[in-house]
Amino acid sequence: MSKTVYCQKPEAYLDTLSSVVCSPSFSSTSFHYTLYSFMLPIQLIMANIPPPQAQQVTVAESWCSPGPAAYDLRTDTITTPTLAMLQAIAQTTLMDDVYQEDPTTNEFEKFMADLTGKEDSLLVLSGTMGNQIALRSLLTQPPHAVLCHPRSHIVHSEAGGVATLSQASVQFCIPANGRYLTLEDIKRDVVISNNIHVSPTRVISLENTLAGVITPLEEVRRISQFARANGIKMHLDGARLWEAVAAGAGSLTDYLECFDTAQMCFSKGLAAPIGSILVGPKTILEHCRWVRKSIGGGIRQAGIIASAARVAVEQNFGRGPSGEGGRLRDTHTKAKQIEKMWLDRGGITSRPVETNMVWLDLPHSGITADQVVRVGKEEGVKLMGGRIVVHHQVVDEALVRLERVFERLLASEKKTNGVVHEGQSVYR
Numbered sequence: 001m002s003k004t005v006y007c008q009k010p011e012a013y014l015d016t017l018s019s020v021v022c023s024p025s026f027s028s029t030s031f032h033y034t035l036y037s038f039m040l041p042i043q044l045i046m047a048n049i050p051p052p053q054a055q056q057v058t059v060a061e062s063w064c065s066p067g068p069a070a071y072d073l074r075t076d077t078i079t080t081p082t083l084a085m086l087q088a089i090a091q092t093t094l095m096d097d098v099y100q101e102d103p104t105t106n107e108f109e110k111f112m113a114d115l116t117g118k119e120d121s122l123l124v125l126s127g128t129m130g131n132q133i134a135l136r137s138l139l140t141q142p143p144h145a146v147l148c149h150p151r152s153h154i155v156h157s158e159a160g161g162v163a164t165l166s167q168a169s170v171q172f173c174i175p176a177n178g179r180y181l182t183l184e185d186i187k188r189d190v191v192i193s194n195n196i197h198v199s200p201t202r203v204i205s206l207e208n209t210l211a212g213v214i215t216p217l218e219e220v221r222r223i224s225q226f227a228r229a230n231g232i233k234m235h236l237d238g239a240r241l242w243e244a245v246a247a248g249a250g251s252l253t254d255y256l257e258c259f260d261t262a263q264m265c266f267s268k269g270l271a272a273p274i275g276s277i278l279v280g281p282k283t284i285l286e287h288c289r290w291v292r293k294s295i296g297g298g299i300r301q302a303g304i305i306a307s308a309a310r311v312a313v314e315q316n317f318g319r320g321p322s323g324e325g326g327r328l329r330d331t332h333t334k335a336k337q338i339e340k341m342w343l344d345r346g347g348i349t350s351r352p353v354e355t356n357m358v359w360l361d362l363p364h365s366g367i368t369a370d371q372v373v374r375v376g377k378e379e380g381v382k383l384m385g386g387r388i389v390v391h392h393q394v395v396d397e398a399l400v401r402l403e404r405v406f407e408r409l410l411a412s413e414k415k416t417n418g419v420v421h422e423g424q425s426v427y428r
């Protein structure tokens with residue numbers, strides 16, 4: 001189904017109005033919707049009278065708020081772009097970014113460098129591309145190694161890119177506290193040596209948040225000081241650093257001054273359709289641009305990506321340095337609510353809820369991931385096992401349905417006694 005939208009100058013108000021006109025009750029009874037001046041009385045909008053000189057755009061219903069992910073709690077990558085993003089795309093410049101001639105992209109890269117307190121930034125197509133390009137550019141030649149948490153996305157879910165692109169070995173470092181890496185963990189596993197039998201650690205790669213858990217700023221500072229004192233580069237997979245910052249763990253600039261390079265995703269909780277930003281020093285990013293080209297990541301009309309990403313940052317992360325005015329904090333509150341719903345019924349969680357992820361300890365309750373998926377489906381909410389991820393497009397009704405799922409799983413469903421694994425999924 002599609003909708004006709006009349007747009008004049010809409011970025012700021014489109015989102016607000018879309019939440020009115022695209023509400024389930026409205027959409028079920030209306031065929032055409034008219035959006036125009038923010039000041040226009042809602043009655044006029046409801047009467048579907050197009051404004052003078054308005055431009056008519058027909059959009060698929062999936063662009064309207066809250067979007068197709070309203071009952072999907074499997075992951076935040078499932079979020080969908082908003083009408084405001086579509087509007088920004090419609091108004092972007094369309095110059096060539098391989099030639100670095102696109103004003104929207106150039107301004108956005110400058111905006112991101114300023115926002116993060118880094119010298120430069122580079123738009124990339126995905127978080128994976130950002131991580132792998134950064135590692136390739138920080139490393140020189142083998143033998144060399146990257147030290148990281150064993151659950152790190154860079155080794156776990158990036159198709160072996162550290163090996164194929166950088167020819168680096170990986171040194172796993174397991175946090176003694178079971179949550180996040182500390183300097184003591186790093187010192188235990190780092191390899192600083194000229195002994196020709198070893199592969200020296202050249203990069204420490206942290207992920208923050210990792211599985212929704214925050215690495216505290218103080219700890220990152222300690223690790224960074226140690227790394228710098230020993231000539232080791234620091235990379236951050238900050239796909240969800242936005243979440244840590246919105247939770248009040250520290251500002252973007254506080255965190256990012258501890259790293260040489262960092263990538264941050266726009267297409268997770270921030271809901272852009274595509275893209276990540278890589279930030280760091282100019283010299284490193286010049287090399288990153290080169291590597292990006294070599295793997296087919298040179299983008300032509302990049303304004304299409306940059307314009308939507310900017311809306312994602314300004315509206316969904318928020319305009320304040322710690323996500324003030326954005327939409328992430330509310331998702332953390334909802335995650336806490338979900339945790340409470342589970343705990344109140346006798347369940348336990350395997351990790352603390354610090355941001356937007358809730359980890360149900362299914363084995364403890366004798367429940368399988370398959371049961372969770374099945375009961376979720378029956379109640380009309382998409383789940384994939386013990387990990388529940390909240391994003392800003394999740395509607396309140398989804399939590400009501402989830403409560404019914406918990407009720408059934410913990411009270412009346414037949415429990416299994418077998419060994420149960422945490423939900424394994426391709427959704428990250």
Ligand SMILES: Cc1ncc(COP(=O)(O)O)c(C=O)c1O
Pocket residue numbers: 077125126127128129153154207237239240265267276428
């Ligand atoms: C922590 C983390 N880093 C990197 C990525 C990679 O992002 P992309 O899917 O855009 O390549 C993901 C994807 O979910 C992720 O969760």
